[in-house]
Amino acid sequence: MNRRILGFYYIISMLFLLFILLFAAYRLKITIDGNREESEKALETLRISALSIYLAEGDFDGEYFRTAMRKSFSETDRLLLLAIYSSREGIYYLISRDESYLSAAPGQSDRAPWRGEPEYTVRPVYENRITRRFSPGIRQDLLIDGIFRDLEKEQVYPILREIFYILLVYLLIASVFLLYAATVIGPGEKRLPRSKKLRPSPLTPPASRLPREPATSSPGFTPDAAASLFSPATGLGWSQHLSPRLTSELERAAGSDQDLSLMFISCTTGTIRDLALSILEAFPLRDLAFEYDSSTVAVILPDKDLDQSLREARDFQKRLSSPSTTAQAPLAIGLSARNGRLVSSHRLLSEAGQALKQAESSEGGGIVAFRADPDKYRAVIAARSARPVRSARSAGRSR
Numbered sequence: 001m002n003r004r005i006l007g008f009y010y011i012i013s014m015l016f017l018l019f020i021l022l023f024a025a026y027r028l029k030i031t032i033d034g035n036r037e038e039s040e041k042a043l044e045t046l047r048i049s050a051l052s053i054y055l056a057e058g059d060f061d062g063e064y065f066r067t068a069m070r071k072s073f074s075e076t077d078r079l080l081l082l083a084i085y086s087s088r089e090g091i092y093y094l095i096s097r098d099e100s101y102l103s104a105a106p107g108q109s110d111r112a113p114w115r116g117e118p119e120y121t122v123r124p125v126y127e128n129r130i131t132r133r134f135s136p137g138i139r140q141d142l143l144i145d146g147i148f149r150d151l152e153k154e155q156v157y158p159i160l161r162e163i164f165y166i167l168l169v170y171l172l173i174a175s176v177f178l179l180y181a182a183t184v185i186g187p188g189e190k191r192l193p194r195s196k197k198l199r200p201s202p203l204t205p206p207a208s209r210l211p212r213e214p215a216t217s218s219p220g221f222t223p224d225a226a227a228s229l230f231s232p233a234t235g236l237g238w239s240q241h242l243s244p245r246l247t248s249e250l251e252r253a254a255g256s257d258q259d260l261s262l263m264f265i266s267c268t269t270g271t272i273r274d275l276a277l278s279i280l281e282a283f284p285l286r287d288l289a290f291e292y293d294s295s296t297v298a299v300i301l302p303d304k305d306l307d308q309s310l311r312e313a314r315d316f317q318k319r320l321s322s323p324s325t326t327a328q329a330p331l332a333i334g335l336s337a338r339n340g341r342l343v344s345s346h347r348l349l350s351e352a353g354q355a356l357k358q359a360e361s362s363e364g365g366g367i368v369a370f371r372a373d374p375d376k377y378r379a380v381i382a383a384r385s386a387r388p389v390r391s392a393r394s395a396g397r398s399r
Contacts, residue, residue, distance in 0.1 A: 009317055043148075257307040310367065334369075337371075
């Protein structure tokens with residue numbers, strides 16, 4: 001798959017993750033704000049009820065006051081502690097669902113009477129303390145405190161359900177997108193991508209230096225089979241598709257600053273029929289393996305430098321020579337790589353072909369790799385580009 005599409009998919013995924021986090025934070029904030037507003041209203045209702053009973057009885061120790069406040073406390077949602085106290089004299093009334101909410105005053109034991117403003121142990125994210133004046137018109141020092149739970153577990157489940165539905169929709173859309181991208185540019189495509197051709201390099205040798213010309217026909221060639229990309233006899237791509245596909249892969253590699261290697265595999269005795277199945281097993285990208293002639297196969301190795309391709313070539317030779325495989329004819333392998341250069345498909349074919357010739361000349365076959373120096377290559381290109389170009393007329397006069 002094209003790395004640009006994968007990069008776009010990664011960016012969209014990160015943005016979606018950020019959206020999910022912001023959405024969850026926003027939904028939690030709305031829920032907490034609504035709960036706090038309800039808690040303030042509930043505390044005001046409790047204050048008015050307690051003040052009415054206090055004005056009628058005159059103190060906070062009456063049985064009716066305690067019974068009424070205990071009932072109101074149990075009926076108020078998310079209320080964890082209720083306290084009425086004087087900032088000078090201490091606590092007059094306190095009811096709590098847990099003793100841990102009220103911290104002991106400095107220098108006081110648990111049984112000693114409380115003096116001053118009480119101190120609470122409140123979890124800042126889940127709980128909230130609300131303070132109001134108990135009787136503003138009568139005693140300014142009387143206060144009423146309430147500790148409320150800001151968020152209930154039952155309120156978190158709907159938020160998680162909404163996030164799950166959004167995530168499910170995103171996964172479905174992403175799956176359709178990735179399947180479509182793989183169908184358009186993945187293996188087995190029936191239309192090669194259109195792209196501009198690379199201009200031939202000034203260092204490209206003449207066509208006569210190529211080891212041999214691609215075969216115009218191959219075993220099993222028929223007019224009907226020529227309309228497809230693959231030979232029905234070997235399962236490899238037709239030789240006429242090699243150069244256009246190599247040009248396209250070179251442009252892709254140059255655009256993303258990646259390497260690319262070309263491998264020629266020659267069977268010194270026999271035909272490529274014997275090699276086709278092993279090659280397709282070792283190099284599963286079927287649309288990057290091509291017949292070159294009756295005994296040679298060309299394999300394009302994207303995103304691999306010369307060292308990685310050499311290791312794959314050695315592994316391929318070892319696999320064919322292992323006792324568990326059927327006997328194979330000796331192989332000769334020639335390699336070349338882009339190696340940071342802007343080269344044409346013709347140049348790379350020539351370099352791999354020259355390497356194959358040297359490999360074939362060794363006894364029993366071998367592996368030869370053409371390693372180009374990108375710095376020297378650029379220097380030669382720059383030197384040739386800087387030479388003054390004489391017109392045909394001035395050249396004629398000089399003779």
